[in-house]
Amino acid sequence: MRTFGVVLAGFIGGFILGIVVSEVVAVVTLALSGDAGGIRYLPLFTAVAGGAVTFVVRRARARRHERAGG
Numbered sequence: 001m002r003t004f005g006v007v008l009a010g011f012i013g014g015f016i017l018g019i020v021v022s023e024v025v026a027v028v029t030l031a032l033s034g035d036a037g038g039i040r041y042l043p044l045f046t047a048v049a050g051g052a053v054t055f056v057v058r059r060a061r062a063r064r065h066e067r068a069g070g
Helices: 002-033 042-067
Strands: none
Touching: 002 042
């Protein structure tokens, strides 16, 4: 159950990071070219990536902890 919470936090954090990066790209594009741009589905992709990364890291730490005899 704890893994689910950690992965959910990874999804949420990745989504927020995607929003921030997409908005930064939009502002820079607007400043340089005068036309608002951005990366349309970036928050969704970073949410999936954040969830996957947290799941992999969580499993790797659990395996390392099991090998250490904890």
